[in-house]
Amino acid sequence: MTRIFHTSDLHFGAEDPAALDWFAETVRTEKPDAAIVTGDLTQRARRSEFRAAAQYLAALPVPVSVEPGNHDLPYFNLFERFVRPYRRVERAAKMVEAEIDLADCVVVPLKTTARFQLRLNWSHGNVSSRGLARSLRLAQAVPDDKMVIIACHHPLVDIAETGTKGRTRGGEEALRRLSACGAQAVITGHVHTPFDVTHRLDGGGSIRLIGAGTLSERIREHVPSFNDIEIVNGDLSVRHRVA
Incomplete structure (x- = not known):
């Protein structure tokens, strides 16, 4: 059995300090x-x-992988945003986009943030050809006896259950190609609303889409939470846990 806290x-x-303390204590207790x-x-x-976030994550007694989000790119320093957009994220360098190889699965990173886009709202997701190619290479290298889970910030397609429209560019095509390379699930954040749905792909087949809530004060309709994911004998289950 493999267990992941997402x-x-x-x-x-x-x-939300109380929610962060609860999550960290649960990690320490349940391992x-x-x-x-x-x-x-x-x-x-x-x-x-970033310094506070890196210290918090480094103290967790388990392997950690972090995907950059749109809030992790510089807001006020446009030079840094365009030239070195992920420089500050490097405070958590060992964890950023780290591939996690576990007994029953491999978690493969996929970058969905962009330093700029040809649309007004740069907070929306974007899958670049370069980022997708890297994730496809990693997914193809996973042994057949292990599940491939893709981790990224933005939901790759809009999820009706969340009531939001992320409009991730290239998301549907990314799902199709990742599924063809063996990916069985995609875990994401961004919308602050947990979900677990099966998405039917154009041309046939399906892929599991799993979203986590937030551990911040920026809650919407849901209290702070995380996903407790278990993989047993090739079957993936999700338990949504609330603070």
């Missing part, structure tokens, strides 16, 4: 095989926020 949108700078954070470590990408 959380997202910590938003240090607008974090999952890994913790995956699907983006938005910070609220405004400030150095102090």
Whole structure:
């Protein structure tokens, strides 16, 4: 059996200390095989926020992988956003986009953030050809006896259950190609609303889409939470846990 705690949108700078303490204590007590954070470590990408987030995650006694979120790119320093957009995220360098190889699965990162886009709202997701190619290479290298789970910040397609429209560019095509390379599930954040749905792919087949809530004060309709994912004999189950 493999067990993963999947959380997202910590938003240090607008974090919920009680929720963070609860999550950290649950990790220490229950000792999952890994913790995956699907983006938005910070609220405004400030150095102090990244420092606090990195210290918090480094203290978790399990392997951790972190995906950058749109809130993790510089908001006020446009030069840094365009030239070195992920420089501040490097405070958590060993954890950022780390591939996690576990007994029953491999968690493969996929970047969905962009330093700029040809549309007004740059917070929406974007799958670049370069980022997708890297994830496809990693997915193809996973042994057949292990499940492939893709981790990214933005839901790759809009999820009706969340009531939001992420409009991730290239998302549907990415799902189709990742599924063809063996991916069976995609775990995401961004919308602060947990979900677990089966998405039917164009041309046939399906893929599991799993979203985490938030551990910040920026809650919407749901209280702070995380996903407790278990893989047993090739079957994946999700338990949504609330603070």
